[in-house]
Amino acid sequence: MLAFAILIILSSVPVVSTLMGQPFYMTFFLRIMIYALAALSLNLILGYGGLVGFGHALYIGIGAYSVGILVSLGVTNGWIHLSAAVIFSLAVALFTGAISLRVTGIPFIMITLAFAQMFFFLAISLRQFGGDEGMTIPVLSNFGLVDLGRKSVFYYAVFSILLFYLYCSWRLINSRFGMVLRGSKGNDRRMNALGFPTFRYRLAAYSISAVMCSLAGVLLANLTGFASPDYMAWSLSGELIVMVVLGGIGTLMGPVVGAMALMLLEEALSLCTDHRMIVLGPMIVFTAIIAKRGIVGLFATSEGERR
Amino acid sequence: MSGDILSVRGLFKSFGSLMATFNLNMNVRPGEIHAIIGPNGAGKTTFISQLAGELKPDSGSIIFEGRDITAMPIYKRARAGLARSYQISSVFLEFTALMNVALAVQAQGGHSFRFWEAAAASNELNGPAKDALIAVGLEEHFDTPVSRMGHGERRQLELAMVIVNKPKLLLLDEPMAGMSPKENQAMTTLLASMKGKTTMVLIEHDMEAVFALADRISVLVYGAMIACGTPDEIRANKDVRAAYLGD
Numbered sequence: 071m072l073a074f075a076i077l078i079i080l081s082s083v084p085v086v087s088t089l090m091g092q093p094f095y096m097t098f099f100l101r102i103m104i105y106a107l108a109a110l111s112l113n114l115i116l117g118y119g120g121l122v123g124f125g126h127a128l129y130i131g132i133g134a135y136s137v138g139i140l141v142s143l144g145v146t147n148g149w150i151h152l153s154a155a156v157i158f159s160l161a162v163a164l165f166t167g168a169i170s171l172r173v174t175g176i177p178f179i180m181i182t183l184a185f186a187q188m189f190f191f192l193a194i195s196l197r198q199f200g201g202d203e204g205m206t207i208p209v210l211s212n213f214g215l216v217d218l219g220r221k222s223v224f225y226y227a228v229f230s231i232l233l234f235y236l237y238c239s240w241r242l243i244n245s246r247f248g249m250v251l252r253g254s255k256g257n258d259r260r261m262n263a264l265g266f267p268t269f270r271y272r273l274a275a276y277s278i279s280a281v282m283c284s285l286a287g288v289l290l291a292n293l294t295g296f297a298s299p300d301y302m303a304w305s306l307s308g309e310l311i312v313m314v315v316l317g318g319i320g321t322l323m324g325p326v327v328g329a330m331a332l333m334l335l336e337e338a339l340s341l342c343t344d345h346r347m348i349v350l351g352p353m354i355v356f357t358a359i360i361a362k363r364g365i366v367g368l369f370a371t372s373e374g375e376r377r
Numbered sequence: 378m379s380g381d382i383l384s385v386r387g388l389f390k391s392f393g394s395l396m397a398t399f400n401l402n403m404n405v406r407p408g409e410i411h412a413i414i415g416p417n418g419a420g421k422t423t424f425i426s427q428l429a430g431e432l433k434p435d436s437g438s439i440i441f442e443g444r445d446i447t448a449m450p451i452y453k454r455a456r457a458g459l460a461r462s463y464q465i466s467s468v469f470l471e472f473t474a475l476m477n478v479a480l481a482v483q484a485q486g487g488h489s490f491r492f493w494e495a496a497a498a499s500n501e502l503n504g505p506a507k508d509a510l511i512a513v514g515l516e517e518h519f520d521t522p523v524s525r526m527g528h529g530e531r532r533q534l535e536l537a538m539v540i541v542n543k544p545k546l547l548l549l550d551e552p553m554a555g556m557s558p559k560e561n562q563a564m565t566t567l568l569a570s571m572k573g574k575t576t577m578v579l580i581e582h583d584m585e586a587v588f589a590l591a592d593r594i595s596v597l598v599y600g601a602m603i604a605c606g607t608p609d610e611i612r613a614n615k616d617v618r619a620a621y622l623g624d
Contacts, residue, residue, distance in 0.1 A: 265455035
């Protein structure tokens with residue numbers, strides 16, 4: 071039910087904001103959906119694989135810089151931007167995953183964070199591409215008929231991708247691959263004793279998640295017209311984790327709900343106070359303690375809906 | 378001996394100064410139930426873990442079906458037909474009973490890089506899984522989440538997960554641990570019914586069950602094998618009585 075309500079709200083935002091003469095809301099909800107895409111990607115490994123990746127913003131950054139750098143080199147074809155983001159994020163994920171997935175728990179958190187920080191400083195050192203100030207992207211990715219310059223087209227393109235991600239995630243977590251991923255979250259030792267070489271499945275899940283996340287970066291760069299090292303900052307990685315936990319870790323809709331709740335709250339609180347974390351912090355702690363499956367868990371009426 | 382399904386030669390394993398496995402030699406014949414008994418801390422679980430591949434021995438070798446598997450990773454041993462159960466039920470709490478056993482079937486049925494079709498809809502997985510659940514007496518619990526199952530039922534499930542793939546050698550670590558007398562009886566009957574068809578290495582504290590089921594018994598004390606023989610021979614053995622049976 072909650073899922074339907076949210077998707078209906080998201081689908082009607084452009085109409086409502088146009089009627090209200092407030093185009094700001096469309097941009098704002100676009101932003102929410104793009105972060106929801108990133109959070110959905112993270113939830114695959116965090117929620118279903120039990121792998122706390124604390125460096126997932128790295129892949130947002132890779133997506134954003136794929137657009138920024140290619141545009142500054144004169145390449146505006148969106149499909150090329152997308153291909154670059156996919157190839158580069160896949161390569162980075164395979165390399166960093168092959169190292170970090172040797173361990174779990176706190177060491178995994180630290181290694182993923184360390185790799186993200188390395189790329190953060192690499193981005194800062196790229197003087198020709200804006201250094202620590204980042205680079206403005208004067209031209210949008212050109213996806214042919216899908217003209218991102220028109221906000222409503224951009225909006226519904228992202229909305230479609232969101233639906234596509236949700237559907238693919240649902241198929242994935244219930245497939246044989248998904249069962250291996252979820253099994254190794256619950257009891258990796260037993261999975262090996264049953265005959266699963268779990269490492270290669272985790273690496274595949276980590277790579278899929280990274281590639282999915284890089285697409286969010288491509289979209290974000292197009293929304294803001296900007297790519298900067300901040301897109302790979304550890305604080306953004308942390309925010310993605312908060313979105314997943316707040317919305318409902320290991321639930322299909324959780325990341326979407328979490329992204330929406332967090333960003334709406336931040337926005338609302340910033341209107342009335344400069345110290346929004348005073349309110350937001352305790353709320354996050356409260357949800358994490360009370361509701362094991364976040365906001366989605368609070369609304370779920372049956373066991374089945376909670377998944 | 379060449380006819381043995383498993384033979385262990387000169388196995389050593391220590392944790393710091395503690396000798397958990399001391400020069401262990403053992404052989405298991407096809408079709409037999411080979412029980413391993415010994416007081417707490419004798420190194421029984423450590424031994425099973427080395428057979429299954431979860432622990433690496435310091436030295437010695439493990440030969441399974443004529444092949445040296447000492448260095449083989451655990452998942453390959455499982456695929457070669459060596460299945461182990463755990464003393465503390467090691468099942469997947471989030472899943473239903475059927476999903477647990479279906480996952481065990483999936484482990485042996487080719488790779489799992491299959492991203493699209495729902496695993497729960499696969500008869501290829503569910504068919505054998507249901508048979509195994511019926512065999513262990515859980516026919517009414519296919520869709521019960523494990524988190525809602527009782528201790529005894531989890532023990533039954535644990536067994537279903539290892540028998541479902543018809544392993545060549547079953548390593549059972551205290552299958553009766555913590556069971557009620559009635560459940561214990563049912564488990565003994567079940568294992569007896571598998572006798573001759575499945576080769577088993579059985580660790581068990583329940584002496585009644587051990588003497589009823591085992592073809593041969595090995596006695597482990599402080600990591601070393603002090604006796605090996607038929608139940609009658611073990612019962613009559615002076616060393617065993619002194620060290621273990623305690624009467």
